[in-house]
Amino acid sequence: MHFVIRRNVWLAGLLALPLLAHATPLEDQWFTVLLDGRKIGAFESKREVKGSQVVTTQALELVLDRAGSHVALGSTETSTETADGQPLAFRSLSRLSGNETIVDGRLRNGAADITTRSSGETRQRRLPWPNGALLPEGQRLAGLRAGLAPGTKYRALSFQPSSLDAAEVVSVVAAPEEVDLPGGRMRLYPVEQTIAFPGAPMKTRAWVDADQTIHKLTMPIMGVELTLLACDHACATAPNQGTDVFERTLMPSPRPLRIEELAGAMRYTLAARDRDAKLALPETDEQRVERRDGAVVVTIRRTAAAHAEAKPDANDYAPNDWLQSKAPEIVRLAQRAVGDARAPRERMQRIEAFVRGFIRTKSLDVGYASALEVARKPEGDCTEHAVLVAALGRALGIATRVVDGLAYAPGFAGKDQVFVPHAWAQAFVDGRWQSFDAALHGFDAGHIALSVGDGDPWRFYSGLDLLGRIELRKAESIAEPIQ
Structure with missing residues (x-):
């Protein structure tokens, strides 16, 4: 009678991580994912420079409980861009309860050639590329140019490969504050982001250091808080604790x-x-x-x-x-x-x-x-x-x-x-x-x-x-x- 939390909803916020620029980007970051304080999954963000191209890969794995049932879902998005942030190609692979959907896109002459594979079916089409839309590296560079002076406000048009949509993201930098983290307390800059999804804007908050490396990110989901905390691989992939998301709905x-x-x-x-x-x-x-x-x-x-x-x-x-x-x-x-x-x-x-x-x-x-x-x-x-x-x-x-x-x-x-x-x-x-x-x-x-x-x-x-x-x-x- 009820439906599971849609994987793209979670990704919309979690994959907003690259919108915050790293002055010296880390090649690989791991995060533990918490819902209302209980661990439900892991998130990895990886950036690789391959010649004149930058490849960003982000992977999410979650296990959700609903009325006694367990639903595993995962998604991996890979984006390829030029060194100055121009989009070239992307891939989204989504997995939910054994079902897999793959979306491949390659930009050519102001449009994206899209191939979707799901349930043994292949669908091809050509979609216009939204004017000014950026993938992770372009978004990273936009944040780097804006800087971290408190009160700084900047906009970027973020393209989401999983949904083939672009949404405007408004980022506002706040004054630094003390934040408790698994590895100890750090003085970090809060950056509030509003992602303009049609009809229902999503607000997230990230905490970054002076080099703009993310250490924490939060967003509201169904009246509770979803939190990402940077940690090592062992911490991120530790056993999940589980929480019943259905009761809250x-x-x-x-x-x-x-x-x-x-x-x-x-x-x-x-x-x-x-x-x-x-x-x-x-x-x-x-x-x-x-x-x-x-x-x-x-x-x-x-x-x-x-x-x-x-x-x-x-x-x-x-x-x-x-x-x-x-x-x-x-x-x-x-x-x-x-x-x-x-x-x-x-x-x-x-x-x-x-x-x-x-x-x-x-x-x-x-x-x-x-x-x-x-x-x-x-x-x-x-x-x-x-x-x-x-x-x-x-x-x-x-x-x-x-x-x-x-x-x-x-x-x-x-x-x-x-x-x-x-x-x-x-x-x-x-x-x-x-x-x-x-x-x-x-x-x-x-x-x-x-x-x-x-x-x-x-x-x-x-x-x-x-x-x-x-x-x-x-x-x-x-x-x-x-x-």
Whole structure:
């Protein structure tokens, strides 16, 4: 029913390390990774000069616990640049629960030739390179030029190979302070960074010495703190302690919700625990959002009503690395699911029911699999149901997308009356976006959308960032439809 922390979310912050320049760069650095003070993994950053090129490699290995299950994930990114920081090529290798995705990119004439390999499928395409986007060495040099005078502020456009996105990073240097580290106390310069991910900026803080060598980095994740501490190889690779990240993502309901209420329309009043934080929830044909007195009021109707939401574009029909809708296995499965149904709504209803039964093993151990992986090995939780529903719809020419949010549960993992992290699919049928939830018994007004995407884990960041940082103040049953 719930989804694992997406690997790219963690990488977005952890791989921001090279944004801070080393006057004399260390060739190899190791870090222990802590969540809420408990060790969950290791991170390595390596820089090599090879003739006229600089190669930076960063590797992350984590083990996450969720409701008693262990999910191992890892990612390695390698970037090749000129000595003056001009990007040449990159590679991202991601591993999650045995599934591996490789993205290779090579720059040529202002664009990047991209090759993606996943689930035995290879996809090639050419993407325009964002103007001014930098890889690690270019970012390092930008920080070196800016210096460490307190109050210094500088900007850089950071390209993330794992997501094929660029995000602006604003860095601000603060006055030096004493910092406790495994090797003793050091006087370091704090550098605060704001990474402008769409809809959900991430803020990190790093502590560096006078040579701009990083010794500590922190970032908020789901209301707790993720910390990296520089140490030796033995320290970084010591046994993990483990911590259950899932419990932190549950949102208590102020009261029990009845089945008949959820079958109609509900109005929820949400607020950020941090008063300065801004909640940005999407509006859909089922969900209306408005701001009232510092809170966000979300009205959800089980039956979609077309209004101002954008109609589908070409990307909503097309295959991608996570929704391989043109793969023969997916096409055959889609035809098997719908049988003789011809109307798009009926086809999606049959797909929803089919996927519910097709994924026989309901497991939390998968983490995140693509639609093709699920078709070949039908097991997983809500994310596996969602991506397969979306891919089967696209295979039949129906526009679909994947929604990340929360779903109401009377009881879950020992907790009563909670909203649980969840994912489901939407399809554009009868002139509106309608939800289909194969992991549960269909969509109802107990679903709160936090973000809408194309099935790529990276697109879930804006929703994931809210988990553990929002509270539900009021839940009301309403009679009026969404206008």
